[in-house]
Amino acid sequence: MPHINLYYKDENPSPLTLVWRRFNQRLLSMTALYILLAMILVVIFSPILAPYSTSMQFADAVSLPPSWTEQGNIQFLMGTDDLGRDMLSRLLIGSIYSLGLPILMVAVSSIIGMVVGAVLGIDRTIKYQTFSRVFDTLLSIPSFLMALIIIAILGTGLFNVALAITLSLIPQFIFVTRNAVHQEWHKDYVTASRLNGCSKPYLLYRVILPNITPILVMQLTVSLSVAIMDIAALSFLGLGIQSPTPEWGSMLARSLDEVYLSPWSMVLPGVTLFVTIMSINIVGDSLRRALSERVNS
Amino acid sequence: MIRYLSSRLFVFIIAFFLLTVFTFSLNFFFPGDPVTNMTGVRTFSDYYPVISEIRGADKNIAFQYINYMQNLLSGNWGASLSSGDYVFEHTYQHLFASLELIVGALVLAVLIGVPSGIFAATQFRGPIDKGVISLAMAGYSIPVFWLAQLLILFFAVKLDWLPITGQINPLYGIAPQSGSILIDIVISDSDYKAAALQDALNHLILPVIILSIMPMMLLLRLMRNATQDMLQKPYVKAARARGLNEFQVLIKHAVPNATQSVLQQVPLIFSLLLSNSIVIESIFNWPGIGNWLVRAIFERDFPVIQACVLIIALTILLFNLVVDLYRGWRFPIVRQE
Numbered sequence: 296m297p298h299i300n301l302y303y304k305d306e307n308p309s310p311l312t313l314v315w316r317r318f319n320q321r322l323l324s325m326t327a328l329y330i331l332l333a334m335i336l337v338v339i340f341s342p343i344l345a346p347y348s349t350s351m352q353f354a355d356a357v358s359l360p361p362s363w364t365e366q367g368n369i370q371f372l373m374g375t376d377d378l379g380r381d382m383l384s385r386l387l388i389g390s391i392y393s394l395g396l397p398i399l400m401v402a403v404s405s406i407i408g409m410v411v412g413a414v415l416g417i418d419r420t421i422k423y424q425t426f427s428r429v430f431d432t433l434l435s436i437p438s439f440l441m442a443l444i445i446i447a448i449l450g451t452g453l454f455n456v457a458l459a460i461t462l463s464l465i466p467q468f469i470f471v472t473r474n475a476v477h478q479e480w481h482k483d484y485v486t487a488s489r490l491n492g493c494s495k496p497y498l499l500y501r502v503i504l505p506n507i508t509p510i511l512v513m514q515l516t517v518s519l520s521v522a523i524m525d526i527a528a529l530s531f532l533g534l535g536i537q538s539p540t541p542e543w544g545s546m547l548a549r550s551l552d553e554v555y556l557s558p559w560s561m562v563l564p565g566v567t568l569f570v571t572i573m574s575i576n577i578v579g580d581s582l583r584r585a586l587s588e589r590v591n592s
Numbered sequence: 593m594i595r596y597l598s599s600r601l602f603v604f605i606i607a608f609f610l611l612t613v614f615t616f617s618l619n620f621f622f623p624g625d626p627v628t629n630m631t632g633v634r635t636f637s638d639y640y641p642v643i644s645e646i647r648g649a650d651k652n653i654a655f656q657y658i659n660y661m662q663n664l665l666s667g668n669w670g671a672s673l674s675s676g677d678y679v680f681e682h683t684y685q686h687l688f689a690s691l692e693l694i695v696g697a698l699v700l701a702v703l704i705g706v707p708s709g710i711f712a713a714t715q716f717r718g719p720i721d722k723g724v725i726s727l728a729m730a731g732y733s734i735p736v737f738w739l740a741q742l743l744i745l746f747f748a749v750k751l752d753w754l755p756i757t758g759q760i761n762p763l764y765g766i767a768p769q770s771g772s773i774l775i776d777i778v779i780s781d782s783d784y785k786a787a788a789l790q791d792a793l794n795h796l797i798l799p800v801i802i803l804s805i806m807p808m809m810l811l812l813r814l815m816r817n818a819t820q821d822m823l824q825k826p827y828v829k830a831a832r833a834r835g836l837n838e839f840q841v842l843i844k845h846a847v848p849n850a851t852q853s854v855l856q857q858v859p860l861i862f863s864l865l866l867s868n869s870i871v872i873e874s875i876f877n878w879p880g881i882g883n884w885l886v887r888a889i890f891e892r893d894f895p896v897i898q899a900c901v902l903i904i905a906l907t908i909l910l911f912n913l914v915v916d917l918y919r920g921w922r923f924p925i926v927r928q929e
Contacts, residue, residue, distance in 0.1 A: 432607040432912055435859045436905050439867035447889045447897050448621045524735060528871050531737045532886055547738060554745055561745070565738035573733035580729065
């Protein structure tokens with residue numbers, strides 16, 4: 296029996312649900328979202344999916360082209376690199392470092408940044424005008440430069456790079472959260488809740504937070520694409536994750552020497568990186584569009 | 593305007609102060625001796641006790657900071673730990689080399705990005721608009737170092753049209769003076785100026801194009817969205833009602849207002865451009881600030897790292913200031929915030 300609404304019920308979806316409904320209508324944004332989810336599944340299951348070990352060398356299959364070309368071999372679906380290591384396994388395991396690690400970094404920095412930003416946002420004691428301007432100006436110093444400085448202090452390596460990028464992402468989250476809370480603060484519904492005598496933590500989590508969630512989610516996607524780009528760029532320069540680890544950026548850097556002989560060793564990691572960043576950007580952009588449509592309607 | 597000017601200058605000075613405090617404290621965060629990191633004089637050098645005395649290594653931190661600032665402002669930035677050269681003398685050469693790329697990329701990005709953004713806005717939701725916007729999305733999602741690899745492979749290796757790395761063929765024997773290769777050629781007394789200039793331009797094309805792609809696409813999108821917003825405002829309808837043609841409406845009424853909101857985002861684009869230039873200079877072995885910085889990090893050359901950070905951050909702050917002042921001067925509404 297179909298679902299029948301017997302009683303009149305006032306539907307009152309949360310801002311995030313409203314944005315999601317608009318997001319859902321676009322084919323492109325849904326495609327990007329599914330690609331992204333598939334990528335995340337690959338990150339989680341990559342140790343099972345990868346056919347070979349990333350460091351296993353096949354002496355009889357050095358620089359083998361992908362299997363869809365004439366000389367290819369179906370044993371190595373995407374060919375092998377100049378040391379005879381299976382490209383597919385390296386790409387799959389590489390997703391842990393190039394996508395999984397950035398997700399973790401963004402998660403940590405967003406929690407820290409949002410908490411600090413929210414506290415700064417409801418704290419009205421500091422004189423704001425000048426402070427926020429100065430902060431604004433300092434924020435325009437790129438996170439990549441900040442990450443470089445932190446690496447100069449700590450040295451290269453997996454953990455240091457992760458720490459550097461995490462730290463360099465925090466200010467952006469503080470800024471966005473603080474501004475969002477600040478903007479909502481003077482709206483009528485917040486004033487009404489304050490007159491009702493809500494405590495500040497309640498005000499923040501139950502009143503303001505649902506209304507700024509879409510903005511925060513958008514900031515998450517922006518930061519994620521920045522983090523992926525930064526970690527790949529640092530590894531490409533040789534300052535990030537070091538060579539035997541199959542990170543996509545360091546694979547690209549390695550392919551520089553052999554690109555004339557085996558172009559696939561450059562094209563494949565590049566395409567995966569490009570598709571990942573592109574799908575995150577499309578998701579972020581669609582969120583922004585859905586958000587502005589909601590505000591306008 | 594004076595009030596606006598002074599408030600912006602005040603913000604700039606505070607930001608500059610915080611920046612110097614930051615670079616000063618970097619000396620203590622870097623591994624090794626703070627005085628060595630500041631001056632490039634090693635602890636086993638005979639000169640070290642003197643320098644340490646002058647810098648006030650045993651005095652309190654405020655004194656050390658004031659001393660640091662005095663040295664910074666008088667251009668005494670220490671010596672490189674790896675080459676022993678004075679850092680300040682080399683900084684402006686590297687800076688000019690970088691600026692050559694960055695200004696070129698910025699000009700190219702504005703020249704192509706802004707008009708095509710406006711054009712896309714007039715075709716809103718049409719097939720051309722959708723095509724341009726998808727292209728823009730792809731253009732700023734593409735990792736800049738991968739794009740560089742692809743274009744080098746295509747234009748420099750397969751087609752052999754353009755050189756791969758460097759500023760100019762060293763056989764021309766152009767001595768670096770200002771750092772910017774085009775200026776250097778013009779002021780040099782080489783017999784083959786025209787040929788050298790052409791060679792330098794050939795070396796410039798590829799890095800400038802690659803560097804300009806991302807800001808160009810961002811500008812395109814911003815400009816398209818802003819113009820589109822403006823075209824829906826009542827005042828544009830009024831302008832149309834007065835009988836202005838579509839072109840006049842666009843150029844005289846919609847675009848100037850759209851520029852205002854786009855200009856707000858320009859500092860962000862500029863800082864993206866700078867961080868991309870660090871990667872691009874390393875790939876093309878361009879003797880700019882970014883390449884110098886990356887090499888210095890490898891060599892743990894702390895005076896140089898510090899100088900690079902200071903210069904890059906200062907460039908961004910100055911650019912912000914200029915854009916802010918221009919906005920304040922051109923658009924009175926900005927002053928009234």
